[in-house]
Amino acid sequence: MLLGIAIGDAFGAGYEMQPRYGFTLYMDKYLGRNSIKPGCYTDDTQMSIAVAEVLASGSERSMWSFADSFVKCYSRDKRTGYTSGFTSVLNKCKNGQDLMFKVGGNSEKNGAAMRSVPFGILPKLEDALGAAIQSAIVTHNTKKGLMSAMCIAAASHYFYYNKGEPKDLIGYCIKACMGYDSETDAYLKEVDKMQGIDSNTLLKGNTGVPCDAMITTGAVLYIASRFNELKQVMMESVLLGGDTDTTASIAMGLSAIRPGLDTLSLFMLNDLENGAYGRDYLIQLGEKLFKKYPSQ
Numbered sequence: 001m002l003l004g005i006a007i008g009d010a011f012g013a014g015y016e017m018q019p020r021y022g023f024t025l026y027m028d029k030y031l032g033r034n035s036i037k038p039g040c041y042t043d044d045t046q047m048s049i050a051v052a053e054v055l056a057s058g059s060e061r062s063m064w065s066f067a068d069s070f071v072k073c074y075s076r077d078k079r080t081g082y083t084s085g086f087t088s089v090l091n092k093c094k095n096g097q098d099l100m101f102k103v104g105g106n107s108e109k110n111g112a113a114m115r116s117v118p119f120g121i122l123p124k125l126e127d128a129l130g131a132a133i134q135s136a137i138v139t140h141n142t143k144k145g146l147m148s149a150m151c152i153a154a155a156s157h158y159f160y161y162n163k164g165e166p167k168d169l170i171g172y173c174i175k176a177c178m179g180y181d182s183e184t185d186a187y188l189k190e191v192d193k194m195q196g197i198d199s200n201t202l203l204k205g206n207t208g209v210p211c212d213a214m215i216t217t218g219a220v221l222y223i224a225s226r227f228n229e230l231k232q233v234m235m236e237s238v239l240l241g242g243d244t245d246t247t248a249s250i251a252m253g254l255s256a257i258r259p260g261l262d263t264l265s266l267f268m269l270n271d272l273e274n275g276a277y278g279r280d281y282l283i284q285l286g287e288k289l290f291k292k293y294p295s296q
């Protein structure tokens, strides 16, 4: 799961905000973009690590502990990929309380969804949803922000605890969120009916996946529920365009839960960054989580 998040993030980062219809081929190596070096992940993975560390530590799953962990993870390993506004807030924070007081907290973007894959490992669905809400409240305390986080936690829980077939994933997430945000609820029902990717329905007139909580959720749930091969999950995520690192990170994190990473091209694992918080660290953290919350 964690490696899937990082690989999707690092690979997707090379394609972020490119026009959707500009691609003619699927690149088989990482592309660097701005200051994000090839193979390096961004904010999506760092925030997923932050929530995973709280889960692994067994400490209280509160907005305060998640906020603390966001600040801690950023401070020890300053990453690009966060918005400039959030970066400047993070740079001024010493702890989670600082963050809670300094950040706007009412975003409808996809930042709460992008860090919610790890929550699915909690054995009870309501705990997974509750933890996703506590994490989301820090920055995305809006109906759409909270529902996006709950949907991704539910999706991860569905795969991790083998609750059913991938094709029934979206229905499960809709049910889990109990219509919390009516617009997202109606949108996901439409997405679930799509026969193949219909960009009018899925992207709502956007030329790629925008940094929007609801549309990002629709895109990743569609991909994770309809494509089994990880390679295809990556390709579809990138080909949707827009916020590709977030789409690929969430979709790959979810999809890697089931078959694992074996079908991926080796370069994706081998060329993933392996510094202090890179590949080996992700593997260790994943093992710790699996020990604490075994899926079977």
Ligand SMILES: [Mg+2]
Pocket: 042, 043, 044, 081, 082, 245, 246
């Ligand atoms: Mg990112």
